[in-house]
Amino acid sequence: MQAQARLLLEDGTLFTGKAFGAEGETTGEVVFNTGITGYQEVLSDPSYCGQIVTMTYPLIGNYGITRDDFESIRPFVHGFVVRRHEPTPSNWRAEYSVDDLLKEYGIVGISEIDTRMLTRRIRHHGTMKGILTTGSKPVEELLEMMGDTSIAELRNQVPMTSTQHVYNSPGTAERIVLVDYGAKTGILRELSKRNCDVVVVPHDVTADEIRRMNPDGIQLSNGPGDPKDVPHAVKMISELLGEYPIFGICLGHQLFALAAGADTEKLKFGHRGGNHPVKELESGRCFITSQNHGYTVNEESVKNTELEVTHINNNDKTIEGLKHKTFPAFSVQYHPEAAPGPYDNSYLFDRFIEMIREHKITHPQQPRQAVLAAAVKGAQ
Template sequence: MQARLLLEDGTLFTGKSFGAEAEMTGEVVFNTGITGYQEVLSDPSYCGQIVTMTYPLIGNYGITRDDFESMRPFVHGFVVRRHEPVPSNWRAEYSVDSLLKEYGIPGISEIDTRMLTRIIRHYGTMKGILTTSNKPVEELKEMLGDTTIAELRNQVAKTSTPQMFSSPGSKERIVLVDFGAKSGILRELTSRGCDVVVVPHDTTAEEIRRLHPDGIQLSNGPGDPKDVPYAVDMIKEIMGEYPIFGICLGHQLFALAAGADTEKLKFGHRGGNHPVKELASGRCYITSQNHSFAVREDSIKNTDLEVTHINNNDKTIEGLKHSKYPAFSVQYHPEAAPGPLDSSYLFDQFLDMIRNHKQNEVRKPRQAVLAAAVKGAH
């Protein structure tokens, strides 16, 4: 079956259909990963996007239940040069085609993905429509013109957990605020024995306090950080009370809460081969990234934030720390494994920060706190 991808600038790609017979609009982006297409498909940060893979062969090792980063794929479309319908790998349980069919996501293959990537790099990300229908191109253009950017935003609510749940552990209690969290973050925390409570994206500061956490983990997620101002307000309120570690969207929200600003990049960072320099050591890490927005360097000057990491390709900010409070963040994904495990130390750094904060913070004895509460009630 034929499939077509139409960009908002009028460029039309015609290829072969795989996945679902469907019609979806989204922001057309590209990912430079050689492997990891299942992690890409299941990363909630791709919600609302039509993802182009620059590596030419996709589907050769299939899909396995153990490699999902969320309960389901959130992409609006999948674009590849060559789709392999029959995977050859002992771990494979089913194919990319069957996964996309299960969730109603269209795919297109046998198009010039190199040309498409060059267009995005030159002109920036843009809206697109991926369809298996026979509608005239003029009708597709009209449909795409009627699709507003607002419809492709506000994706956090679609990917966040609707209710709180816990992953019990015997060590530090971490509240993981889910803005569209990858399962790898929870896996890293639980592997260190943490008692993790995952809460929805709109959880308030007071609701977090009631959970008596030792630290706050701000997750990754899709879209513009300015679309979730309530999260910025929550972070402002708890900053200084608890140690904070932000990842990707959580990094951007942390920056906004500290008074910095964000901006949209021309075509974003998506892939498993992005070089990031740690300023303190001078060491370069190979990182996994997936984001359209970044913290503006000029907005850091009048804040209490310090830059800790930069992108070696375009010098954008990749890491921040607060000069007064126990809080830091990174733009990339330390729970991913492109290095393969180069950046996992950040979770250990977070736990060390929590332990130091506990030692340095003078707290009233628990009995005194309870007695004061009883006295206040009367």
């Protein structure tokens, strides 16, 4: 007989269902994702660190788990909530099941609950804390435990998901420093497709360390949590703004906005899914985008900066894209690398490469020999 699991929200709402994955107890921010497919990419997206993810599509696990679809080296979600869990996948690519994956990494799952009701509750009241447990503690004790923990305590999500070491993905074209705030593999994949020489660096890299790498451009990755929890990243970006072309994605977009003097704020329940409509203001064209974020750039705060809004969300009119009026820098809130979701927006990586090449023409560097000669002369 399948064991029982319970999901308790901070407002006292209790869901009782069937357990799958690991046994245990986990706390996190309860959010929902509206994707029909792509549950493996969701599970392995570092931006979900600290969150208990609810899938609104009712059947999860039917095509299993495959080596090729991971977006990071391991899952970072704190819990997984589904309507129906399929334990036996039917897919020639499948190597094992969702249940196996969750067990391997100690992630608690719950199925056979009303995910529609849960989603409507989050949409109405906003994201909230929750405890997912396979244990038998009384509700009163679980509520007390939740009261002793705070989502604000999860301030170390970026260090938890970022690489700890510099590493290189070689290429023969432009050198891109990819700052890893919890980067998805899809970003590296898109840059590598364009034959970029990518140097991946930790979240706490300094401006001087990046300068020593002599990059052609800087890619700011996605990542989990509140952008204001990464002040060192804001400092680094502000120091390099105008010096190198910069392209920010998701958390990288928010950090770019903060570095340029704008402000960010938390959304009521965020944007998570593969079907969010975004309007490009210059062309009037609507793109369907993949998104995963709980924060947004405050529209009013942009007015007193050198930033210009380039994209808006067609559902709630929040900012989805920015560019700097003076410097070669732009960003988007959504995921042009998709994974999961449509690939309609991968052209933004081409736009980044074009920006780098234009910057090289308009800002030619001194020959290396002249730089060395000047350094020697200055030392004498």
